[in-house]
Amino acid sequence: MQLATRAVVTAVLATVVAVAGYVGLYPLAAACAVLVLLVAVGWPPLANLPFGTGTSVVVALAGLGSVAVVTLEEEQPYLERLPVVFAAAVVLAFLAELVRRDGRVRLVESVSGTVAGALVAVAATGWIAVARGPEGEALVVTAALALAVGSVVVAIHLPVWMGVLATTASSAAAGAVAGLVLPDFDPVAGGLLGVAVGILVAALHALFDRMEALARWRPSLAVVVLPVTVTGLLVYVVGRVLVG
Known part of the structure; x- marks a missing residue:
């Protein structure tokens, strides 16, 4: 999947999150659940993990469980039970290794990669x-709009530092306009939130762009979804600082 295509898909997913957040809680939860499943499909080949099926199951369970817990939590703080879900995901990552029948090659890499994928999925909440x-x-609308704009700008072929500045500035401008x-x-x-989102988008682009695995559709799927999921927790942290 080409860079331009990945950028457009990420922008579309961010727009879907913005619309779902505007419509209501349950449509947003459904959108996050879809993001989790997409991560579960694409993460094992992106990370080149040896037990793809087990990793996908653990990542999906961790993400969907966290979405359900945060959506159904009745009182603040809504993320209070999230550590319990993630701890269960760590246990599941070890249990998944027990069902392997391939000699458990690259055991440490498999466990750590599965846990990392679960963290990415949980971040969507x-x-x-x-x-x-x-x-x-x-x-939600401001951050998703900043993410969509930044994802499009990052696809423009610019020198590294110029690209970082352009992405950050465009996301900040989008956030300010939304504000x-x-x-x-x-x-x-809104502008400050856009700056945080733009830096994240630029960093993820620099991290994954030259990976050979992106020639295949499943790793590419994970890469286009990953900025949207990770931005979830970033927006929560920055948003609490900005609005209390």
């Missing part, structure tokens, strides 16, 4: 926690 908090709708348009939301806060 940040979108849900943000949506349920103060000014949640505005934060101006959305009612009762500060454009300065």
